Every structure is written in structure tokens, then in C-alpha cells.
């Protein structure tokens with residue numbers, strides 16, 4: 001029986017919910033509804049309790065600590081390229097920037113594009129590195145190529161120059177803030193990828209690769225490459241990090 005069909009039951013909607021008036025037959029129904037409601041509420045409370053427990057188990061700090069430099073990366077990634085691209089973009093969008101400059105621009109490389117990128121890096125390294133140390137450099141590049149994708153972090157120099165003109169008082173600061181903004185975006189993406197269960201490491205083959213990469217991937221002339229974050233499945237975990245003594249790094253006045 002549909003509740004609203006019963007002549008003994010009136011349902012009155014108000015702003016905070018529904019007021020229910022029951023007749024004799026309605027009591028039986030109330031009992032039934034009561035059981036349903038109790039069951040649902042119990043489930044709801046249980047769900048909330050689990051959520052609270054989850055929150056206790058994984059704090060934001062835990063999420064931050066999950067991010068490490070992972071150098072042995074693989075392609076065993078079960079997230080779609082579309083999902084990963086959106087995740088990376090959303091991480092960058094979430095970042096603050098000086099005067100809301102939004103000067104960080106990124107290029108996401110996956111599949112063939114990722115391999116093409118690391119081939120270009122290898123060729124540049126071959127030209128620049130003395131033959132006797134190239135083998136080591138090549139190994140490092142191959143390790144990156146074994147990953148699933150690479151995020152290139154650029155800073156839009158046009159935006160920075162425009163802000164320098166608009167606010168001459170801070171002209172000298174904008175390039176510094178641009179580096180800080182880029183670092184924040186790098187960290188946000190790196191941490192998001194870690195949260196998604198992926199490993200990553202930050203690389204700096206710029207500026208030697210800039211010209212070749214700009215040509216291959218048709219990068220706008222006013223974008224300046226700052227860092228490369230290579231990511232993929234975690235094929236080898238890293239050891240716990242050692243820290244300097246707290247008193248050497250932190251000062252607290254209260």
C-alpha cells in the first residue's frame with residue numbers, strides 16, 4: 001500500500017521534514033515504517049561511524065606523507081588516462097597563486113607522447129654528456145620512460161611580465177612568486193597522484209631540453225619549463241626518510 005493512498009494517514013510537508021498523522025490502521029503501518037526507518041537510520045549511523053573511523057585512520061598528514069620520490073616506476077596503472085588528466089588538472093586549479101596570476105601551465109604526457117618525451121631527453125643527454133658517464137644518464141632516463149606518464153610544469157612568462165607592468169612596486173618579486181607557485185602546483189599534483197596510489201619523481205632536465213621539447217609538443221613561446229614529474233605504478237618502495245632534529249628546523253613561540 002502506498003502511504004499517500006491511506007485515508008487514515010496525512011502527510012504534511014514542512015521546512016524541516018514531514019509531519020505524519022496516523023489513524024488506527026496507520027499504527028500498523030507506523031510500526032512497519034518505524035522498522036524501516038530504524039533499519040535505515042542504523043545503517044546511516046553505522047556509515048557515519050565508519051567514516052569517522054576512516055578519518056581517524058587516514059589523516060591529511062598521512063596523505064601528505066604518502067608522497068615520496070619513487071624512482072622505480074611501472075605501467076601497471078588501473079586508472080584511465082581521462083581520469084588521471086582530470087585529477088592532475090584539478091590539482092593545479094586548486095592551487096593558490098600570487099595576485100591570482102594562475103601562471104602555471106601544464107602539459108600531460110601519457111602513452112606514446114610520454115615515451116617520445118623521454119627519447120628526446122635521452123638524445124639531448126647523449127649530446128651533452130661525456131661518453132663515459134652517458135650510460136648512467138641513460139639508465140636514469142630509461143627508468144623515467146618505464147613510468148606511465150609525465151607532467152611538464154611551465155610558467156607563463158607573459159602573465160608574469162603583464163603583472164610586473166601592472167604592479168611595478170612588486171616587479172622584482174613576480175619571478176620569485178612564479179617559482180613558488182610552480183612548486184605548489186608540483187606538490188599538489190605529486191600528492192594527488194600519491195593519494196591515487198601512484199608513485200612519482202620530480203626531474204629537472206630543463207633548460208637543456210627546452211628547445212627540442214617546445215618544437216615536438218608545440219609549446220607556446222612564452223611558456224618556461226620548470227620541472228618534469230614522471231609518474232607510474234610503484235615498483236619499488238623507498239625507505240623511511242631521516243629527518244634533521246626538530247630543534248634545528250622549527251621554532252615555536254606561543
Ligand SMILES: Cc1cc2nc3c(=O)[nH]c(=O)nc-3n(C[C@H](O)[C@H](O)[C@H](O)COP(=O)(O)O)c2cc1C
Pocket residue numbers: 067068069070201202203204238241
Ligand atoms: C625543488 C625540488 C627539486 C628536485 N629535483 C630533483 C631532481 O632533479 N631529480 C631527482 O631525482 N629528484 C629531485 N627532487 C626530489 C628530492 O631529491 C626529494 O624530494 C628528497 O630527497 C626527499 O625525498 P622524498 O621526495 O621521498 O620526500 C627534487 C625535489 C624538490 C622539492
